[in-house]
Amino acid sequence: MSETLDQRLDAIAAHPFRAKFHLRGRDRATAELRGLATMRWHARDLxxxxxxxxxxxxxxxxxxxxxxxxxxxxHATATCCRNCLQRWHGIAKGHELSPAERAYVVDVICRWIEREMSAPPASG
Structure with a gap:
């Protein structure tokens, strides 16, 4: 895959439903307080x-x-369910995610959180 993670996130964010998601309020405060390493651990577990x-x-x-x-x-990265994972990331349904697929999903989620944390807080 020649597409970078940021390019994939930009393409997903162009979809109107996905574009409305931002870290706000308590969710943003939790990410700021806990840090990216803890967010990665939580993402792996979830x-x-x-x-x-x-x-x-x-x-x-x-x-x-x-x-x-x-x-x-x-939700912002289309890693919320197996249908979205198949549609947006090409990871087929019907099998347990491999360690590499799990790592990819966690990387996508954590990169989105990292990008959100480096941007000014979204209004709304």
Whole structure:
């Protein structure tokens, strides 16, 4: 894949639904307080439990829209369910995510959080 992570994130952010997600309020404060290393650890844990199984429980409805920076990032990056993962990232449904696929998803989420933290807070 010649596309960089930032190019992939920019393409996803061009979609109107994905573009509306930003770290705001408590979610942004949590990311600032805990730091990127902790966000990465949380992302690994959440992906392992909620997205990595071959048939995740409640797939398509398992990711809240707020309540943790990783949840917001999952919606912003189309890593919220197996359908989105297949459509936007080319990772097929129906199999448990491999260690490389899990690492990729975590990298996408953490890069989005990193970009959000380096930008001025979004209004709204």
């Amino acid at each position: 992906i392992a439990r909620r997205l990595a199984p071959a048939a995740p429980p409640k797939d398509g409805r398992q990711t809240p829209y707020r309540g943790h920076p990783v949840f917001v990032a999952q």
